[in-house]
Amino acid sequence: MQFYVDGFRGGDPDVKGAAPCRRDRSPHAPLPEKVDVLIAGTGPAGLCLAAQLSQFPEIETMIIERSPGNIEKGKADGINTRTMEMFQAFGFADKVKRETYWVNQTSFWMPDPENPAHIKRIGRVQDVTDDSSEMPHILINQARLHQLFLDVMKNAPARLEPDYSWSVRDLTIDPTTDDHPVTVTLEDTGVNWGETVTVRANYVVGCDGARSNVRKAIGGKLEGDAAHQAWGVMDILANTDFPDVRQKCLITSAQEGNVLILPREGGYLFRMYVELDKLNADERVANRNLTQEDMIAAANRIMQPYTIDVKEVVWWSIYEIGHRMTDRFDDVPPGEDRNPRVFTAGDACHTHSPKAGQGMNVSMQDTFNLGWKLAHVIQGKADASLLRSYSAERWVEAKRLVDTDHEWARIMSMPPGESDLDKEDEPRFVRQFKDNLEFTGGLAVKYDESALIAAPKHQGLARGQEVGRRFHSAPVVRVSDAMQMQLGHIAEADGRWRIYAFAGRNDNGLSGGGIHTLAEWLRTDAGSPLVKYTRKDEDIDAVIDVRAVFQQTFDALNYEHMPSLLKPAKGKLGLQDHEKVFCVDHKGLGDIFDMRGIDRETGCVIVVRPDQYVSNVLPLDDVRGLATFFDGILVPTSAR
Numbered sequence: 001m002q003f004y005v006d007g008f009r010g011g012d013p014d015v016k017g018a019a020p021c022r023r024d025r026s027p028h029a030p031l032p033e034k035v036d037v038l039i040a041g042t043g044p045a046g047l048c049l050a051a052q053l054s055q056f057p058e059i060e061t062m063i064i065e066r067s068p069g070n071i072e073k074g075k076a077d078g079i080n081t082r083t084m085e086m087f088q089a090f091g092f093a094d095k096v097k098r099e100t101y102w103v104n105q106t107s108f109w110m111p112d113p114e115n116p117a118h119i120k121r122i123g124r125v126q127d128v129t130d131d132s133s134e135m136p137h138i139l140i141n142q143a144r145l146h147q148l149f150l151d152v153m154k155n156a157p158a159r160l161e162p163d164y165s166w167s168v169r170d171l172t173i174d175p176t177t178d179d180h181p182v183t184v185t186l187e188d189t190g191v192n193w194g195e196t197v198t199v200r201a202n203y204v205v206g207c208d209g210a211r212s213n214v215r216k217a218i219g220g221k222l223e224g225d226a227a228h229q230a231w232g233v234m235d236i237l238a239n240t241d242f243p244d245v246r247q248k249c250l251i252t253s254a255q256e257g258n259v260l261i262l263p264r265e266g267g268y269l270f271r272m273y274v275e276l277d278k279l280n281a282d283e284r285v286a287n288r289n290l291t292q293e294d295m296i297a298a299a300n301r302i303m304q305p306y307t308i309d310v311k312e313v314v315w316w317s318i319y320e321i322g323h324r325m326t327d328r329f330d331d332v333p334p335g336e337d338r339n340p341r342v343f344t345a346g347d348a349c350h351t352h353s354p355k356a357g358q359g360m361n362v363s364m365q366d367t368f369n370l371g372w373k374l375a376h377v378i379q380g381k382a383d384a385s386l387l388r389s390y391s392a393e394r395w396v397e398a399k400r401l402v403d404t405d406h407e408w409a410r411i412m413s414m415p416p417g418e419s420d421l422d423k424e425d426e427p428r429f430v431r432q433f434k435d436n437l438e439f440t441g442g443l444a445v446k447y448d449e450s451a452l453i454a455a456p457k458h459q460g461l462a463r464g465q466e467v468g469r470r471f472h473s474a475p476v477v478r479v480s481d482a483m484q485m486q487l488g489h490i491a492e493a494d495g496r497w498r499i500y501a502f503a504g505r506n507d508n509g510l511s512g513g514g515i516h517t518l519a520e521w522l523r524t525d526a527g528s529p530l531v532k533y534t535r536k537d538e539d540i541d542a543v544i545d546v547r548a549v550f551q552q553t554f555d556a557l558n559y560e561h562m563p564s565l566l567k568p569a570k571g572k573l574g575l576q577d578h579e580k581v582f583c584v585d586h587k588g589l590g591d592i593f594d595m596r597g598i599d600r601e602t603g604c605v606i607v608v609r610p611d612q613y614v615s616n617v618l619p620l621d622d623v624r625g626l627a628t629f630f631d632g633i634l635v636p637t638s639a640r
Helices: 044-053 081-090 093-099 142-155 213-217 292-302 359-378 384-412 428-435 514-524 529-533 623-631
Strands: 034-040 061-065 105-112 115-126 166-173 182-188 196-206 223-240 248-252 258-263 269-278 308-325 342-344 475-478 483-486 497-502 544-550 581-583 604-608 614-618
Touching: 034 044, 034 359, 044 061, 044 142, 044 359, 061 166, 081 093, 081 142, 081 359, 093 142, 105 428, 115 428, 166 196, 166 213, 196 213, 196 359, 213 342, 223 292, 248 428, 258 292, 269 292, 269 308, 292 308, 308 384, 342 384, 359 384, 384 428, 497 514, 514 529, 514 544, 529 544, 529 623, 604 623, 614 623
Parallel strands: 034 061, 034 196, 105 248, 196 342, 497 544, 544 581
Antiparallel strands: 105 115, 166 182, 182 196, 223 269, 223 308, 248 258, 258 269, 475 483, 475 581, 497 604, 604 614
């Protein structure tokens, strides 16, 4: 984290300098008449998007919520490793790691063959595979997660806060204008219940849940199927003689159904998902009038010979599994050739069971994908056609989620006689869990070839950084101060692209070497993406942030001889940035070149999108390929 670039300012460095022209948020101030982006819903998807856009005070962002304030308890709790990598970019991953429960092992229990009425542990599986990510899989109260995003928003230059007690009633799009063409009718859900106002927006994003009015307004429907199975979920404080209560557990009984145990933060709280009644085809779960007492009784039946003595039920809910998604995530019907104005994200466009722990994660990844694209278009850095890629990319991933979760839910609900030993001596639901580890970690996402994802022509130069997948961090040392760190942690949620230049063998940054030659071309050549897409009044790394990684240890490199692009003067004081140059770790944490399959002879260039996905891998000297790639995405400053 860097600060003081524009002069010393005391206090919390997470509180950024406030932008001078901010919206009036005094108690009786009216709502704005026009905004650039209106976000409906302050769930994880909406807040993730708002937190990104709050970094750009020139983008007028409004986020509304029908409830009077933030939630306090309940709802989702699982955060996978990919989302934790994203949290690092927002600056609160360390806080999350300190407060939360880490899922290290998953324990599996099935009927004891010698006494099928009782359950027996059949094995454990490491929950996060080695070197799949530097981040843990954690469990956290969703309300706490909301607050972390709210803090980012409030501390950002825009000082963005939600407008509570408002919901979208309807919206219309005027295709004949580019001047705030979306007219949104907002309904007061607070003290003036039912009163309406209209706000005009350039873009609207519906993060307003499975009953989304934004989705309905653009003709979207959730379609799919239901498992007709009632499940209960409860967060409880309880005593039990069950030995694995502080581990994630998947439990299946002979006759009484299944239980999923998820320990929670704080050392005492834990969550239980409990299988309840099978529903008839035309029946809804509300018809059964199931209660928390029904859940507790079912849990005790399933977990025999162990018992659970519940002292307090913090939160509980009864639900039925459904797997549904929309045919598109924006307002453009199939076959119509125009750029989208309205988007949906999260539960507004895909729903599924909670047992795979993906709902909250995939919802945030939706808007992490969309946020930088909206910022690029509104700031004039990219053509509005860039926004077409949101639905194209995220629909495929949502389909993968729904299909995988459908299969997982089906296997979890199978009677033991159908779900157990179908391959050698390993129960099927254990094998399925192992097979899904990359998916449940959020690491299976792979975007297809497009303007944003190049063909993997030079993939052999960086075998462990697959084009289309997220940039896989590894240990490095910062040369200027010998700081051990993860290379991926330099990337913030600031809308910037990253170019990681990996040096070839014996390249030490001196003139004539590959890194120095590339850096000088990037800094001075008219065809360089830094020259073409960065305004004269901006820092040289305002759009594309260039970093270099060398094969030598830090003490074998002469920092003073590094090219000026890697020591740029920045900010209004023209202060030198000392954090652009890295080398291999010298204390045994791992060699990034070996860990990520970087070609040691020639090195390479890895281009990474603002949402941390690898866009291109190129030879270090392929400046034409680098220029051509960015020419297909960004708009030159001369054309803005």
